[in-house]
Amino acid sequence: QSFLHQRHASSQCFRLLTHRSVHKLRETSCIPRLRSTDVFQSHNLIRNYKKDTKSTVEFPLSPITVTDIKQYLRSKDILFHDGYSCLHIPSIFIDAFTRKDSFSLFIDKTTGQFLCKDTLVEGSWEDLQDCLEVMQKDEQDSLSPHVLLGYPESLEEQEETEREQREVREIWSSSLPFTDLHDEEAQLVKAMFRITKISNATLKKFGVRLFKPTKSLVFPWFGGPDSSLKGIKLLSAQRTDGEKVTYHEATVPKCSSYFNLFGLALVSRMDSEVVVTGSELDTLAVSQGTGLPSVALPRGVSCLPPALLPYLEQFKRVTLWLGGDIRSWEASKLFSRKLGLRRCTLVRPGEFQPCPLEALSQGKNLSRIVKASIPAAHKSIVSFKQLREDVYGELVNTDQVAGVKWTRFPELNRILKGHRKGELTVFTGPTGSGKTTFISELALDLCMQGVNTLWGSFEINNVRLAKIMLTQFAMQRLEENLEQYDFWADRFEELPLYFMTFHGQQNIKAVLDTMQHAVYLYDINHVIIDNLQFMMGQENLSVDKFAVQDHIIGVFRKFATNSSCHVTLIIHPRKEEDDRELQTASIFGSAKASQEADNVLILQEKKLVTCPGRRSLQVTKNRFDGDVGIFPLDFIKSSLTFSTPIKGKHKLRKVAAKPENEEEVQGNEVTAKKDEEKKEKATKTAKASQAAKCPANRNDKAK
Ligand SMILES: Nc1ncnc2c1ncn2[C@@H]1O[C@H](COP(=O)(O)OP(=O)(O)OP(=O)(O)O)[C@@H](O)[C@H]1O
Structure with missing residues (x-):
């Protein structure tokens, strides 16, 4: 307000700043809790209904490049240092005399988001531009740190903040x-x-x-x-x-x-090297074992929020030693991209290089491990010598390399082995067969295990989708148990789950930009696009539809590889024939496009007149190890879930058509090897058991 009085009372600019801050605050308030448990939650008061329960990722209004930022700064005669993840400029929120030569305002090169480390003022790139325009117009050399008004907290939020602060003080003292x-x-x-x-x-x-x-x-x-x-x-x-x-x-x-970057308070301004770890205990171990400055990421290997990057800008060398497993290794490779590859070195997990705490317990020389860390920047051409450790790592950790396992779909684990980063899964099934419902549960399962997930649901709106997922999460019809809503919603809210705010036909470039933005902000590991037809565009109808579709598949393939992010694409089949099952060729326009996919999944539906058709999931392509197969799915309407209940499995075994060899049949019910003969056998068995389970199905066959 003082700013308002000091300057033009009706300053258009002021209103702009306020609006954008509101937007910013909403945007940044949605980073989810991932690893914390409710063990210590002392505030179990009844919550009011919260409107913004889920996080949404919006298309960045004006995508910005580092060149744009630099050009703008030059046009304003602002000196800048070109840092690793940020540009550094003298802060405009402290007076010229105090700031002297310090470049304490950091502008994120990817998003344009800024932070002044001296005053903790932060905002978007547009906010900063507005501030600079105001300064120039009024010929001022600095602005009050209060120029950017925050979104006023509601009474409930204020109380929550006060309660938290009280709690911090009480526990600490x-x-x-x-x-x-x-x-x-x-x-x-x-x-x-x-x-x-x-x-x-x-x-x-x-x-x-x-x-x-x-x-x-x-x-x-x-x-x-x-x-x-x-x-x-x-x-x-x-x-x-x-x-x-x-x-x-x-x-x-x-x-x-x-x-909190735990350990940062002990870092001196002169330190130029740091070891980044995935946990506070690891940071203690590194500090004790090496004497080097060390900080721990607040949410471990799950994400590196860009808001923390300015605090790591001072370091010329950053060693990432995030843990002792493949997940930490993958995270360190991804985080080094955000931090700037050329200054990062990575500790490769292995038998002799476990997580820092373990290394200290085993009496290992931690300084030697840090020294032996390998540069993150890789060359375009490498020899086997450089690859041999990677290959060895994959051989000794086969289970982890196979990816995250589904907890609700053991049959899928047996065929696909797991959910891996950087792959493209294409999923199809007949119209209305339950594609969205099924993929929703598949993705939820992974998200519950810490896979950061982004949904692009163009067909059904986010509220409906979140309702489906919440029902699957709670495994019950919440309409009938509304008193449990808050209980489940609170837990659901903690999942690392985000939604794009698109609906209806979309431009593929806008979708990709948003995905890229989300990968940077939230370290997204899995993007689901439901469905590809919404990216085909009306204008392309005159062109070969399938050529366009194949082109889009290629674009997503590239994104998956470049961002190390798994993309699941839902696609409608080209044509459905009532009496024939879908195949890989039912989806793709050309063989080239089917080559792009790492996994092809088909929701098969046995069409029936008298009762809902039985569904089964068929994997027709699996690039990881070639295993393909089919297994039946049981749909439970009340929880909208497909996960096979245990008793369903028994039933399946009992009714399986005349097994000659019981053990063999049991195995083949769910998985089949690449070998065509086995695959056919498994398909037949599954079909037979489905038929046997549904009397109407039997009648149908008899007819
Ligand atoms: N196996 C099933 N048996 C009966 N109903 C189902 C089954 N699976 C899903 N449904 C229901 O069918 C409806 C359509 O499901 P869903 O939207 O998931 O299908 P879809 O294949 O994605 O549809 P579309 O082809 O329009 O994209 C939903 O109401 C869902 O609850």
Whole structure:
């Protein structure tokens, strides 16, 4: 308001800033919680109905390039440093005398989003342009940090923020530094968390405490210009089967607002090297084992929010040591792209290079491991020497390389082995056969396991789609159990799930730009496009329809490979004949297009007059290991799920047509090897069992 009074009361620009900030705040308020559990949630008050329950990804209004940003800055005579992920300019929110030579305002090269590290003012590229225009017009050399008004919080939100701050203070003040614990107690806690090798001095240096009521370690988040306590992460440890420890974590404020790079408070302005880890415990281990500055990502390997990039700009060398498994390795390759490949080196997980905490426990030389990390920037031509470690890694971790397993579709695991990054899956089925419903459950299953998912639903709107997914998530008809809505919605909200806001016919370029934008912002691993026909465009009707379709498939293929993101494309078949099952050729215009897909899945429907047809899922292409096959699906209307209930399987075995060899038939019900003979046998068996299960089907056959 003071700004308003100081300047032209009716400044158009001011209104613009406010509007955009509102938009920005809405946009940034949707990063989901992924790994936290509700163990520590102390506020279990009844929630009011929340309007914006899900995250949506909008098409960036004016996609910006780094060249545009640089050109604009030059036109305004603004000096800039070309950093790794950001351009750095002198902050316009502190007066010229104070800012001297410091370049503390960071502009994200990909999105144009800016952050002033001195005042913590942030906003979009348009906000910054508006600020600069105002400054120039009024011949000012700086602006008040309050120029960008935030979206006023609702009373409920204000209360929530205050409650969180109270909670942070209370937990922090009632937790104990390790130095205040008796030796015996400290040892016990360390043994519980498997951190016996971490010294009290390291724990003290990082300010780690113990919160006795829940036996949790407390990691503080110090931030802002005054390095005040902004939040905490609580970690609890549970021993499962003998030696294995499972960690549970919770943050206050909740995960979507928790942007702590743990360890950053200890980094000096002069440090030029950092080791980035996937957990606070790993950061303690790295710091103790190497003496190097180290920070932990707030949400581990699941994402690297661009909001954190300005804080990593000062480092000339960034070593990513995110963990000891393939998932961490894949994440480190993706994150290094955001951080700037040329300064990143990666620790390749392996037997001799487990996660930092494990390495410290095993008495390994952590400095040597960091030194031996490999450059992230790869050359276009490589020799086997450079590949041999990658190949070895794939051989010893076959299970992880096969991808994320479905929990609801074990049969699909047996055929496809898992869901892998960078692949293209094409999915088809007859009109109205349940394609959307089925893929929704398939994607939900993966999303529940931490696969960051983006939906492009052009046919049905996002509310309907989210309703289907929520029903599948809760596995019940929520209409009849409305009192449970909040319970399920709260959990559903924590999934890393985003929706594009498109509906109806779309321009393929706009869709791809949005996908790219989402991959950068939210580290999306899986995009679902329902369905491709909505990208064909009216104007193309005169051209060969299938040539256009094949071209679009090619474009998505390229995106999947370049972004290391799995794309699932739903496509209507070219033509359906009542009495014939669909095949790969029913989808594609040319053989070239079918080559583009890594996996081809067909929802087969046995058309019946007297009852809904039985569905089965057929995998007709699997590039990963060639296994193809078919298995029956049982649709449960109340939960909209297809996942095979256990008892269904028994039923299937019992009714299978005259097995000569019981074991063989059981195996073939669900999977069939590439070998055509086996495949046919499995198909027949599945069909026979379906027929036997549905009396109407039997009648049909008899007719
Ligand atoms: N196996 C099934 N048996 C009976 N009904 C089903 C089955 N699967 C889905 N349905 C229902 O059929 C309707 C259509 O499903 P859905 O929209 O998923 O089909 P679709 O194949 O995507 O349709 P379209 O061809 O229009 O894209 C929904 O109401 C859904 O609940």
